Amino acid sequence: MIIAIAGGTGFVGKALIHQLIENKHEVRVLTRKVKPPVPGVTWVSWLNKGDQPEKELEGIHAFINLAGESINAGRWSNERKERLLSSRIEATKECLRIIHNLNEKPKVFINASAVEAERVTEDNKPLLGFKGMDFLATVTHRLEQEASKAVMLGIRTVYARFGIVLGSQEGALSRMVLPYRMFVGGKVGSGNQWVSWIHIADVVGLLLFAIEKHEIRGPLRITSPHPVTMDEFGKTIGNVLHRPHWIPVPPFALKLALGEMSLLVLDGSYVLPEKALAMGYTFRYPHLEDALKDILFL
Numbered sequence: 417m418i419i420a421i422a423g424g425t426g427f428v429g430k431a432l433i434h435q436l437i438e439n440k441h442e443v444r445v446l447t448r449k450v451k452p453p454v455p456g457v458t459w460v461s462w463l464n465k466g467d468q469p470e471k472e473l474e475g476i477h478a479f480i481n482l483a484g485e486s487i488n489a490g491r492w493s494n495e496r497k498e499r500l501l502s503s504r505i506e507a508t509k510e511c512l513r514i515i516h517n518l519n520e521k522p523k524v525f526i527n528a529s530a531v532e533a534e535r536v537t538e539d540n541k542p543l544l545g546f547k548g549m550d551f552l553a554t555v556t557h558r559l560e561q562e563a564s565k566a567v568m569l570g571i572r573t574v575y576a577r578f579g580i581v582l583g584s585q586e587g588a589l590s591r592m593v594l595p596y597r598m599f600v601g602g603k604v605g606s607g608n609q610w611v612s613w614i615h616i617a618d619v620v621g622l623l624l625f626a627i628e629k630h631e632i633r634g635p636l637r638i639t640s641p642h643p644v645t646m647d648e649f650g651k652t653i654g655n656v657l658h659r660p661h662w663i664p665v666p667p668f669a670l671k672l673a674l675g676e677m678s679l680l681v682l683d684g685s686y687v688l689p690e691k692a693l694a695m696g697y698t699f700r701y702p703h704l705e706d707a708l709k710d711i712l713f714l
Contacts, residue, residue: 419627420473422446422462422507423482423528427586428578428619432480433457435620444473446483463510470517478627479515479522481563483507487530491675492551501555504528508562515569526574526626527563529635530556552680560635572633574626579639579687583616584711593712595663596653602663605670607647609684612639615701615710622689625697637689641702646684649704656708 419436423429424445436443437456446462446469453459462469473479484504485496492500508527515521530552556577566573582589595601614622619638626632644652654661670678689697701707 417477417627418442418444418475419478419480420444420446420460420476420522421480421482422511423484426482426486427583428528428581428616428623429482431583431616432482432620432623435624439624444476462514463506470514473514474518475520476518476522478524478526479511480526480528480623480627481508481511482528483511484528487552487680493675497551501558504555504559505562508559512562512565512569515566515571521569521571523630524572524574524627525563525566526576526623527559527566529559529563529575529577572630574632575635576623576626577635577637577639577687578619579612579614579637579643579685581616581619582613582707582711587616589711592649593653593657595665596650596657596659596661599659600663601650601654601659601661602665603647603650603661604665605646605667605682607645607650607664609646609682610643610686611646611649612637612643612685612687613649613704613707614638614640615707617700617710621700622692622697625692625695629695632691632695636691637687639687639689640704640707641689641693641699642704643686643688644704646681652704652708656705656712 419441421429421432421443424433425447433443433445443456444458444460446460448461448463450459450461458472460469460472461467484507485500487500511525511527515525560575563573563575581587618640622636622638626636651661667682670681701710
């Protein structure tokens with residue numbers, strides 16, 4: 417297959433491209449800065465003045481949009497929150513413009529979203545008004561509202577709602593592990609908040625599954641089937657690294673350090689990937705301890 421990816425230079429994008437190449441697919445990556453040639457990858461300039469990426473995307477089978485400024489990269493000032501939302505909306509609109517201008521439309525459009533902070537599965541719909549998570553809920557709602565326009569073009573559309581992605585090089589895990597490596601790890605906040613996590617290998621696996629499984633459409637939760645509390649998460653890191661889990665981090669300290677972004681940790685989320693399981697996806701790392709051992713001892 418020929419697969420187009422917007423946002424292919426990020427954490428998830430790089431892992432996805434690597435697997436696609438291993439699987440002998442052809443990949444076309446939309447990027448503002450074209451890179452040197454890589455076997456199996458065609459770099460396509462986009463979002464620059466005069467770009468017409470559609471000319472290089474005829475014949476694609478799937479279009480995956482992972483583009484947008486990272487939610488975890490800094491404090492959520494009002495200015496940064498506006499960039500987080502606008503960068504994702506801009507990228508989604510451009511993906512739709514490209515699709516509209518293609519003579520042969522892709523079979524599926526997968527648009528990255530976020531996971532809400534609730535005890536919900538895909539079919540529940542309370543996207544707005546979550547305690548402390550209104551901003552992420554708004555981002556999710558606006559993105560999915562925009563991406564839904566692909567449905568009007570007759571394209572199977574999937575909203576990929578990501579949990580906390582765990583990997584060795586990037587993502588949240590390195591910051592979560594650091595205190596334990598220094599022997600000062602412990603409970604964060606109350607410790608009772610839920611963490612809906614997922615190993616990067618299963619992120620890639622679920623995205624490929626969404627391409628291949630024609631029955632999948634609408635929201636798809638990209639999370640492990642076994643969320644854990646923050647306290648259990650920390651204890652498991654400690655057990656895997658043979659480090660103590662003993663020095664608590666109070667909520668006010670996180671709020672001082674991270675501002676409103678601390679709500680990602682302090683509020684947490686409990687969501688289950690029921691659609692993926694019902695469709696027959698088999699998780700490589702369904703349990704946290706196995707996922708951490710694979711990542712931390714690579």
